[in-house]
Structure formats: structure tokens, C-alpha cells
Amino acid sequence: MLSIKNLHASVEDKEILKGINLEIKAGEVHAIMGPNGSGKSTLSAVIAGNETYDVTDGSVELEGEDLADLAPEERAHKGVFLSFQYPVEIPGVSVTNFMKTAINETRKANGKEEMPANEMLKLIREKSELLEIDRKFLSRSLNEGFSGGEKKRNEIFQMAMLEPKIAILDETDSGLDIDALKIVANGVNKLKNENNAVLVITHYQRLLDYIVPDYVHVLMNGKIVKSGGKELAYELEKKGYDWIKNEFN
Amino acid sequence: MSKYTEDDLKVELENKEYEYGFYTELDSETFPIGLNEEIVRAISMKKGEPEWMTNWRIEAFRAWQEMTEPEWANVHYEKPDFQAISYYSAPKKADPNKTLDDVDPELLAMYKKLGISIDEQKKMNNVAMDIVVDSVSVATTFKKTLNEKGIIFCSISDAIKEHPELVRKYLGTVVPQRDNFYAALNSAVFSDGSFCYIPKGVRCPMELSTYFRINQAGTGQFERTLLIADKGSYVSYLEGCTAPSRDENQLHAAVVELIALDDAEIKYSTVQNWFPGNKEGKGGVYNFVTKRGICEKNAKISWTQVETGSAVTWKYPSCILKGDNSVGEFYSIAVTNNFQQADTGTKMIHLGKNTKSTIISKGISAGKSQNSYRGLVRISANADNARNFSQCDSLLMGNNCGAHTFPYIESKNTSAKIEHEATTSKIGEDQVFYCNQRGIPTEKAIALIVNGFSKDVLNKLPMEFAVEAQKLLEISLEGSVG
Numbered sequence: 001m002l003s004i005k006n007l008h009a010s011v012e013d014k015e016i017l018k019g020i021n022l023e024i025k026a027g028e029v030h031a032i033m034g035p036n037g038s039g040k041s042t043l044s045a046v047i048a049g050n051e052t053y054d055v056t057d058g059s060v061e062l063e064g065e066d067l068a069d070l071a072p073e074e075r076a077h078k079g080v081f082l083s084f085q086y087p088v089e090i091p092g093v094s095v096t097n098f099m100k101t102a103i104n105e106t107r108k109a110n111g112k113e114e115m116p117a118n119e120m121l122k123l124i125r126e127k128s129e130l131l132e133i134d135r136k137f138l139s140r141s142l143n144e145g146f147s148g149g150e151k152k153r154n155e156i157f158q159m160a161m162l163e164p165k166i167a168i169l170d171e172t173d174s175g176l177d178i179d180a181l182k183i184v185a186n187g188v189n190k191l192k193n194e195n196n197a198v199l200v201i202t203h204y205q206r207l208l209d210y211i212v213p214d215y216v217h218v219l220m221n222g223k224i225v226k227s228g229g230k231e232l233a234y235e236l237e238k239k240g241y242d243w244i245k246n247e248f249n
Numbered sequence: 250m251s252k253y254t255e256d257d258l259k260v261e262l263e264n265k266e267y268e269y270g271f272y273t274e275l276d277s278e279t280f281p282i283g284l285n286e287e288i289v290r291a292i293s294m295k296k297g298e299p300e301w302m303t304n305w306r307i308e309a310f311r312a313w314q315e316m317t318e319p320e321w322a323n324v325h326y327e328k329p330d331f332q333a334i335s336y337y338s339a340p341k342k343a344d345p346n347k348t349l350d351d352v353d354p355e356l357l358a359m360y361k362k363l364g365i366s367i368d369e370q371k372k373m374n375n376v377a378m379d380i381v382v383d384s385v386s387v388a389t390t391f392k393k394t395l396n397e398k399g400i401i402f403c404s405i406s407d408a409i410k411e412h413p414e415l416v417r418k419y420l421g422t423v424v425p426q427r428d429n430f431y432a433a434l435n436s437a438v439f440s441d442g443s444f445c446y447i448p449k450g451v452r453c454p455m456e457l458s459t460y461f462r463i464n465q466a467g468t469g470q471f472e473r474t475l476l477i478a479d480k481g482s483y484v485s486y487l488e489g490c491t492a493p494s495r496d497e498n499q500l501h502a503a504v505v506e507l508i509a510l511d512d513a514e515i516k517y518s519t520v521q522n523w524f525p526g527n528k529e530g531k532g533g534v535y536n537f538v539t540k541r542g543i544c545e546k547n548a549k550i551s552w553t554q555v556e557t558g559s560a561v562t563w564k565y566p567s568c569i570l571k572g573d574n575s576v577g578e579f580y581s582i583a584v585t586n587n588f589q590q591a592d593t594g595t596k597m598i599h600l601g602k603n604t605k606s607t608i609i610s611k612g613i614s615a616g617k618s619q620n621s622y623r624g625l626v627r628i629s630a631n632a633d634n635a636r637n638f639s640q641c642d643s644l645l646m647g648n649n650c651g652a653h654t655f656p657y658i659e660s661k662n663t664s665a666k667i668e669h670e671a672t673t674s675k676i677g678e679d680q681v682f683y684c685n686q687r688g689i690p691t692e693k694a695i696a697l698i699v700n701g702f703s704k705d706v707l708n709k710l711p712m713e714f715a716v717e718a719q720k721l722l723e724i725s726l727e728g729s730v731g
Contacts, residue, residue: 048686080686084683088679091702098687103688158687
């Protein structure tokens with residue numbers, strides 16, 4: 001599904017990713033853990049095509065297609081989804097209107113007709129139920145005045161609407177209380193199937209109790225320094241990142 | 250696709266050609282350039298006006314000669330040479346007795362390019378059109394339906410001949426001949442425009458609509474609109490403008506007067522898209538407009554405007570809240586791009602008791618443009634319990650444009666309540682990237698953000714106009730806004 005090879009990326013000539021290799025197959029959940037400043041968010045931004053970062057070497061491929069020359073929206077059209085750590089506010093644009101635009105632009109790019117209104121409504125109803133979202137919420141301006149939890153739930157709602165191939169959840173657990181965390185995780189689990197994949201980026205092990213990864217990778221100083229099964233997350237939680245740091249120094 | 254930054258966006262913005270920049274060849278009759286009393290008389294005679302009208306024009310002309318062009322607005326431009334303008338131009342083939350089917354096919358083709366084909370408009374049976382091309386009204390529809398209700402909706406030239414008592418009674422009562430430099434000029438040389446009268450207690454069953462065009466090269470256009478809503482009546486009036494691309498600057502100095510008698514309500518909506526000049530700031534229309542309404546007891550006037558065009562705009566649709574309990578509203582979206590300059594806003598003059606006014610102004614600046622809001626809220630000594638709420642928001646695109654706010658408040662009554670809110674924001678790259686990540690391309694993303702920003706005002710427009718206005722916002726920020 002997603003294949004990252006020797007990925008190097010820098011911002012303002014400062015190298016942040018220093019040769020990442022990662023292979024995610026359809027149906028898998030991968031988690032990337034690491035201390036602050038290790039490059040976790042840079043990795044997600046680079047996969048999504050954020051132009052702030054320069055890719056200096058290596059490649060990101062989605063189903064065998066190199067994404068290097070694709071604009072962020074083109075990557076989205078092909079099924080890359082990023083749940084933002086800090087979702088932005090767009091005043092005056094309702095969640096519904098935003099989703100309608102996103103879905104129809106994606107359909108247009110893929111040579112499909114616009115989604116009929118009744119189908120759109122049905123989809124909105126179905127997915128908002130999945131994430132236990134009050135429908136009144138959907139007529140509010142996108143992220144404006146949303147609580148931290150509402151913002152994250154809204155991100156996963158958008159993921160549910162867009163049905164991506166690869167969903168990257170960047171620190172989705174931050175700002176969530178335990179109830180909201182369960183709802184969000186439950187949503188992600190229901191959306192997961194044999195044909196898509198999830199990459200969870202997190203600082204803490206907490207979220208991984210609910211979204212159980214097949215593989216855990218530890219990112220440090222721009223490199224994946226250790227990979228393992230879900231037990232690795234527990235070990236990290238217990239011993240802290242210093243344990244690995246020591247192991248590699 | 251290559252990297253698409255805000256800088257690329259700015260380049261696209263600058264390269265955006267004026268969508269409606271075409272010129273239709275019409276065989277017109279045009280007066281020689283220059284302005285003197287003889288020309289004023291000739292205009293009046295050409296239009297077959299009665300003597301009182303000719304004299305009214307002459308009075309205005311004499312007043313204008315004594316006046317100087319105002320310089321207080323936050324706009325910079327080369328002053329027009331008033332002796333280099335032709336003050337009358339009429340499409341020769343126009344004949345008011347023709348049916349729509351007989352209208353010059355070239356004209357019809359032009360309307361089609363503008364997306365306002367009359368055929369289409371006829372089918373939309375809720376909109377009556379009085380279309381002004383270069384000064385003379387060439388086609389009027391729905392007259393009959395309106396006649397049945399006693400509503401008069403015609404060109405001002407026809408009104409002068411057919412309803413002189415109404416025109417004489419109200420013309421110049423809200424905007425006097427010597428009100429300001431451009432109003433005086435307009436009073437002297439106005440070529441045509443619209444007249445509307447809604448009888449007592451009548452609710453106008455359709456939106457009244459006028460499209461203005463400047464077509465002939467080098468001709469100024471001076472419309473005069475007079476709208477009277479008699480006691481207890483209601484009317485919603487739509488005005489839309491587009492102009493073809495021209496190299497030399499064209500002057501547009503209109504006057505609009507609204508009279509809302511006791512318990513009457515007037516909604517006046519404008520979508521303005523005069524040619525804004527090219528990306529170097531060359532050409533474009535000078536839009537120096539005086540729009541004002543007067544409210545008698547319990548009356549209400551709402552101005553809603555979407556301003557995207559013109560090289561220089563100088564415009565303050567205002568309300569004189571004369572009657573007790575009268576209400577004035579001003580909702581505005583002003584977009585400037587490239588080298589456009591806009592100094593626009595409103596005046597709310599509270600004279601009566603319990604008068605209320607609301608001002609919502611949204612300014613969007615891109616390119617190297619300057620966008621100013623200028624507003625006056627005046628509460629007179631007798632206006633007990635007057636209330637005003639003003640909100641001025643500015644949205645900036647890029648680093649080379651400017652947004653300015655000049656709110657003036659004068660209150661002579663301690664019971665007045667006046668609120669003013671203002672914000673300035675910039676379209677962030679993070680907002681655009683967020684939209685991109687959801688599959689929304691940059692142009693569409695900016696359109697979405699701009700429409701969201703403008704929503705409070707767009708919502709005030711009648712449905713059919715709101716769609717058009719939204720399109721216009723996209724076109725004017727295009728390159729950028731798809």
C-alpha cells in the first residue's frame with residue numbers, strides 16, 4: 001500500500017528525516033512512536049505533500065506510484081488522508097459544505113459525477129452516527145470554536161466520509177478525554193478493512209490500547225531505530241525513550 | 250504538479266484577464282466630446298424633455314462649474330478631463346417599440362457572453378429586467394404584470410415624460426443637485442437610468458432588476474435612478490453591472506435616490522463588476538457614485554452591495570433615518586485586486602427617535618490593491634434611543650495589499666448605543682494546505698474561504714443574485730479563485 005524508501009526531508013536546510021524506510025501493506029495498522037522533535041509530524045506532512053518541506057532523497061509510493069510530483073490535493077484524490085494534529089479553522093464554511101466540496105472535488109478528479117444530494121445526506125447521516133456526532137455540529141463553521149475533542153472527532157468524521165486508502169493519524173489522541181478517545185478509536189476500527197491501512201503517529205501508548213497496531217516503529221532523530229509488534233509500545237511506556245536512546249548510543 | 254505557493258497564486262492573480270473584457274460593435278450616435286451649457290441643452294433636447302427638466306439640468310451644471318473635485322478619499326488616480334468625454338451615446342438601432350425578438354442580435358450576443366441573455370431572464374419569471382446599454386434603455390420586460398399592480402418601472406427618460414408629477418416631486422430631494430461634485434455633474438448630464446414607483450400598500454411581486462453596461466469607447470455614463478416606495482409598500486431592487494475592457498479610463502458617476510415613505514421597505518442590492526483595469530493598473534472604470542435613501546416613519550432601507558470591479562471606487566450608499574423607528578442597513582463585500590482602489594462604506598444619519606442601523610462590511614484585498622472602509626454614524630440631538638451596530642472585517646491575500654478602516658462616529662444624544670467591531674485576517678497557507686489535503690485544489694480552497702468570510706453579506710442577497718455574486722467573487726479573485 002504505502003512504501004517509503006530512504007526518505008530524507010529538510011526544512012530551511014535543516015535535515016529532519018534522515019533516511020526513513022517503511023512498508024505498510026493493505027489491512028495493516030502501523031504505529032510510529034517517538035519523543036518530541038524526532039520527526040513524527042514531519043513524516044506525516046511529507047507523505048501528505050506539504051510544500052514547506054523539501055524532499056532531498058528517497059521516495060514515497062502509494063500502490064506502486066511515486067507521489068513525488070503530485071500536489072497535496074492529487075495525493076488526497078489517490079487516497080492519502082491526514083488527520084491533523086492541529087486542524088485549522090475556516091470561518092463561515094460549514095462542516096457539511098466543506099465535506100461536500102472535498103468529496104465532489106475528489107470525484108471530479110477521479111472522473112466521476114458529483115455525488116447526488118440524497119446520497120450525500122445518507123452518507124453524512126451514516127458517518128455522523130458512527131462517530132456519535134450531533135448533526136447540529138455539522139452546520140457549524142469548520143473547527144471554529146470547536147473543543148479539542150470536537151476537532152479530532154471531526155477529523156475522523158472526514159476520514160470516514162472520504163474513505164482513504166491510507167489514513168495517517170497525527171497525534172489524534174492529544175486533547176481527547178477518555179470517552180472521546182474511545183469513540184474516535186472505535187470509529188477508526190470500524191473503518192479499517194482489508195483494502196486500507198492506518199498509520200498512527202503518537203507520543204504515548206494510550207491510543208494504542210484502542211487502535212491496536214500490527215507493527216510499532218520507534219522514530220528518533222529522523223530515523224526508525226527500532227521496529228516490533230504491539231508489545232514494543234508497552235515496553236516504551238514502561239521504560240521511556242531513554243531506554244532506546246541508551247541502546248543506540 | 251509543481252509546488253504551488255502563495256507567490257504563484259499572486260502571479261496567477263495578476264495575470265487574470267478580465268473575463269468580460271470584450272467589445273461589441275454597435276452602430277452608435279455619439280455627441281462630440283466636451284461639456285458646456287449647449288451640450289447639456291442638447292442632451293435634454295435629444296431626449297425630448299420638458300422645459301423644467303432642462304432648467305433643472307442647467308442649474309446643476311452651473312453649480313458643478315463652481316465646484317472642485319473632492320480629494321479626501323483614500324484613492325489616487327489621474328483626474329478625468331471632463332472636456333475629453335462625450336456625454337451622450339445611444340445605440341442607433343434601439344427602438345423602444347420593438348419586442349425582445351427584434352433586439353439587435355449583436356446586443357443579444359453580448360448579453361449571452363455576460364450570462365444574462367434576455368431569453369433566459371424571460372424564463373425566470375420572477376425577475377423583470379430593464380437593460381441599459383450605453384445610456385438608452387433597449388428592452389423592458391414584465392411591464393404588463395407590474396402595471397396591473399400600479400407599479401411603475403421604466404427608464405427615467407420615460408418617467409420624465411409620462412410621470413412628470415412624481416419625478417418633479419422627488420428628483421433631487423435625497424441627493425440635491427449641488428450635493429457633491431459628481432452628483433452635480435450627474436444631475437446636469439444624466440443620460441438614462443431607472444425609475445420605479447410602488448403604490449401605497451403594494452408588495453412588489455418580483456425582484457426588479459437592471460443591468461448597466463458601458464459600451465462605447467470613451468463615453469462616460471451617468472445613470473440616474475429614482476425609486477419611490479409609497480406608504481406601506483415593499484420592493485426589492487437588484488442592480489448588476491459589467492463593463493467591457495477598455496484602455497482609457499472611463500468615468501461612471503451615478504446617482505441613486507431611494508425614498509421610503511411611512512412603513513415602506515426597500516431592499517436595494519448591487520453587484521458591481523466594472524472593468525477594473527489590467528494587471529499593470531492601466532485602464533478601468535472610475536466609479537464615483539452617490540447613493541442615498543431617506544426613511545420616513547417606520548420605514549426601512551437595506552443596501553447590499555458586492556463590489557468587485559472598477560479601477561477606483563468611491564461610493565457610500567447611505568440612509569437618512571428621518572422618521573421615528575426607521576431602520577437602515579448596509580451590507581457590503583468589496584473585493585480589490587491588482588491595482589484597484591476602493592474607498593467605500595456608508596453613512597447612517599439618525600434623525601428620528603428609536604432609529605436603528607446595522608453596518609456589516611467585508612473587505613477582501615489581493616494583489617497591490619488598497620481597500621478602505623469609510624463610515625459615518627451620526628446620532629442627532631433629537632434621535633433618542635438610537636442604536637447602531639457596525640462590523641468591519643478585512644481579509645488580506647498576500648503582502649502587497651492594504652486594508653484600511655475609517656469609522657467616524659458623531660453622537661449628540663446620550664441615550665445612543667453604538668457598537669463597532671473590526672477584524673483583519675489573512676488567508677493562511679495552513680488553511681489552504683488543510684483544504685488541499687482534503688482534495689480541494691488551491692483555487693477552490695480560496696473561493697471557499699472567501700465565500701465563508703463573505704457569508705453574512707451573501708446571505709442578505711436575493712437567492713438568484715447570491716449565486717451570481719458568488720460566481721463574481723470567484724471570477725474577480727481568479728487565477729486564484731476558481
